[in-house]
Amino acid sequence: MYNGSKIIIGLIIFLAIATFPLYSNFGKSAVMPKPSIDTPVINQLDRKECVESAEYMKKEHMKVLDQWRDEVVREGKRDVITVGGRVFEKSLQNGCMQCHSNKSKFCDECHSYAGVKPYCWDCHFFKEEGQR
Amino acid sequence: MSIDRRKFLKIAGLSGIGMGLSAADSLIKGKAHASEESSLPESGVRLALVIDVGKIRTDEDYKRITDACHSIHNVPNIPNTKHEVKWIWTDTYEHTFPDQTNEFIPTEMKEKPFLLLCNHCAKPPCVRVCPTKATFKRPDGIVTQDPHRCIGCRFCMAACPYGSRSFNWVDPRKYLDMNKVNPDYPTRTMGVVEKCTLCVERIARGLEPACVEASNGAMVFGNLADPNSKVRKILSTHYTLIRKPAVGTQPSVFYVIGGGENAG
Ligand code: SF4
Ligand code: SF4
Ligand code: SF4
Numbered sequence: 001m002y003n004g005s006k007i008i009i010g011l012i013i014f015l016a017i018a019t020f021p022l023y024s025n026f027g028k029s030a031v032m033p034k035p036s037i038d039t040p041v042i043n044q045l046d047r048k049e050c051v052e053s054a055e056y057m058k059k060e061h062m063k064v065l066d067q068w069r070d071e072v073v074r075e076g077k078r079d080v081i082t083v084g085g086r087v088f089e090k091s092l093q094n095g096c097m098q099c100h101s102n103k104s105k106f107c108d109e110c111h112s113y114a115g116v117k118p119y120c121w122d123c124h125f126f127k128e129e130g131q132r
Numbered sequence: 133m134s135i136d137r138r139k140f141l142k143i144a145g146l147s148g149i150g151m152g153l154s155a156a157d158s159l160i161k162g163k164a165h166a167s168e169e170s171s172l173p174e175s176g177v178r179l180a181l182v183i184d185v186g187k188i189r190t191d192e193d194y195k196r197i198t199d200a201c202h203s204i205h206n207v208p209n210i211p212n213t214k215h216e217v218k219w220i221w222t223d224t225y226e227h228t229f230p231d232q233t234n235e236f237i238p239t240e241m242k243e244k245p246f247l248l249l250c251n252h253c254a255k256p257p258c259v260r261v262c263p264t265k266a267t268f269k270r271p272d273g274i275v276t277q278d279p280h281r282c283i284g285c286r287f288c289m290a291a292c293p294y295g296s297r298s299f300n301w302v303d304p305r306k307y308l309d310m311n312k313v314n315p316d317y318p319t320r321t322m323g324v325v326e327k328c329t330l331c332v333e334r335i336a337r338g339l340e341p342a343c344v345e346a347s348n349g350a351m352v353f354g355n356l357a358d359p360n361s362k363v364r365k366i367l368s369t370h371y372t373l374i375r376k377p378a379v380g381t382q383p384s385v386f387y388v389i390g391g392g393e394n395a396g
Contacts, residue, residue, distance in 0.1 A: 073278045076270060078336045094316055122321040123279065125310070 021115070033109040039101045050099075051081050051088050065092060065120070097126045104128060171254035171382045172357045178254065178273035179330060180356040180384040181341070182366050183247055187350035194222055194245060200346035201249075201328070206319045208307035217298040217320075219328040220249040220343055228387075229373055241389070247351075249343070250275060250296040250328040251375060251383030258288035258297065273356075273384055276329045284323040293379045297327045356384060 042048055050057050052064070068090035071077040081088045089095040100106045103126050111118060172178055188194060201207070201220045210216045222245035226233050229246075256275045258267050266281035267288050289297045303322045313319065317333070320326050331341035344351040354363035363386075366372075372386040 069280060073276075073280065074268070076332070076336065093318065119321075123318040125313070125315075125319065127310075127315065 031113075033113040035107075035110055036102060036105045037100070038105075039099060041099045041101065047084055049084055049086075051083055062118075065096075068095075092120060092124045093126065101126070102128060173254075173271065173273060175271035176357050177271065178356040178384060179252065179335070180273070180354065180363050180386065181249075181252075181330075181344065182352045182354075182363050182372070182386045182388060183347075184350050184352075184366075184388040185244065185246060186388070186390060188247065188347065193348075193350070194247065197247065197343045197346045197351070198222070200342040204314050204317060204342050206304075206308055206313045206317055207326075208304040208319075210302065210304075210307045215301040217300060217304060217326065219298075219326070220247060222246060223248055228375060231376060231378055232373060246387065247343075248294070248296070248375075249385065250292075250330070251294055251381065251385045252330055254382035254384065255380060257291040257293070257381060261287040261291040263287065270332075274330045274332055274335075276332050277325070277327060279318075279320055279324050279326065282324040284325060286325060288325055293376050293381060294383075297325050299325050 037048065052060070057064070072090050078090065081090065089098075097103070188197070198220050202209070202218075205219060207219055208217055225237070225242050225244060225246060228248060252273055252275045254273065256267075256269055259269050259275060262268075263285060264281045264283055266279070266283070267275065267277045269275050284299065286299055289295075289299060300320055300322050304319050308319060331339070331343075334341060339345070340353050341351075344353045352362050352366060354361040356363055356367075358364065366388065367386060370388045371390055372388050374383040374386055376383075
C-alpha cells in the first residue's frame with residue numbers, strides 16, 4: 001500500500017477533529033441555566049414584555065438579531081419597534097441590552113450551557129450594571 | 133459545535149483564490165468605462181462634503197475634528213503606523229493632490245495639512261472588488277461597510293486609490309480605554325477592514341456627520357443632487373479640488389482652495 005502510514009495518520013487527525021464536539025464537552029457538568037430578568041429597568045415595568053413573546057425570543061432571538069442587523073446596516077431601515085407603548089431600537093447594544101443589563105446572567109449562562117460562543121461580543125460590548 | 137468567525141475564515145480562505153480572480157476581473161472591466169456618464173443618482177440624493185481648507189487653521193482645529201470622529205466611533209489609537217486605524221486624518225498637499233503639484237503654489241498651501249477621509253466615490257472601486265458585498269454603496273451615495281460580512285481579504289484596500297481603509301491587524305480593544313469608549317457604538321475586531329461611513333448612524337437621526345459638527349463651519353455637508361443645497365452653492369461659487377480626478381472614482385469630498393474668506 002502506498003503511503004499507508006500517512007493515510008492512517010490522516011484518518012486519525014480527521015476523526016479527532018470530527019468528534020471534537022463530543023469529547024470536548026465530556027465530563028463537564030451541565031447545570032440547567034436559569035436566565036434572569038432581574039434588572040433595574042425590567043423591575044420597573046408593569047408589563048414585562050419584549051418585542052415578541054418570551055417563548056419566541058428563547059428560540060428565535062438569533063434570527064431576530066440577524067434580521068435587524070441586515071435591515072439596519074444594509075437597508076438603512078432604522079425605524080424603531082413599538083410594543084405596548086414602549087419603543088425598542090433594532091440594536092443589540094442600544095436595544096436588547098438596555099433592559100437585559102445582566103449579560104452574564106441573561107446571555108452567557110445559556111450560551112455556555114449550549115456550548116455556543118456568539119461572536120457578537122467581539123465588537124458589541126456591554127458593561128454590566130454595577131460595573132458602569 | 134459552534135464555528136467561530138476565525139475558523140470560518142480559515143475555511144473561506146481556501147476558496148478565496150477563486151474570488152480573487154473574479155474581483156480582479158471586475159476591476160479591469162470597471163476601469164474601461166471610468167467616468168463618462170453623470171454621477172447624479174436616480175435616487176435624487178448624493179451626499180457630499182465640502183472642506184474649506186482655509187478655515188481649518190490650528191493644530192487644535194484638526195485635532196478637534198479628527199477626535200470627534202474617532203471618539204464616537206471607538207477608533208483605536210495605535211501608535212505603530214503599520215497597524216494604525218484611521219477614519220479621518222491629515223496629510224501634506226503633495227500627497228493629497230499628487231496631480232496638482234506645482235512648485236509655485238503659495239507656501240501656506242504647501243505646508244498646510246489637509247483633512248482626508250473616505251471620498252464616498254460615485255464610482256467606488258472598493259465596492260466593485262469586495263467579494264462579499266461587505267462594502268456597498270447606498271442609494272444616497274454613502275459608501276459604507278457591513279463589518280459582519282467583511283472577511284478581511286483587503287481587496288478594497290488595494291482598490292481604494294486614497295488609502296481610506298484600515299485593516300485591524302490587532303485587537304482594537306487593546307488600544308481603547310474600554311471605560312471611555314462610546315457605549316452606543318460597537319468596536320471592530322481583528323481581521324476586518326474599516327473606514328469612515330459618513331456617519332450613517334447620525335444621518336439616520338437627522339444629525340450631521342460628527343466631523344462637520346466639530347468643524348465650526350469649515351466643513352459643509354449636503355446633497356449634491358439638489359441644485360439649491362448649500363454644498364452646490366459653494367461648489368458653484370468657489371474653486372474646488374477633488375482628489376486624484378484622473379482615476380475616475382468621482383469623489384464626493386471637495387476641497388475649497390484659496391485665501392482666507394471662503395465658503396460659509
Ligand atoms: S475613497 Fe476609497 S474607500 Fe472611499 S469610496 Fe472611494 S474608493 Fe471606496
Ligand atoms: S476586506 Fe472586507 S470590505 Fe474589504 S473587500 Fe474584503 S470583504 Fe470586502
Ligand atoms: S463623516 Fe463621520 S465617519 Fe466620516 S470622518 Fe466624518 S465623523 Fe468620521
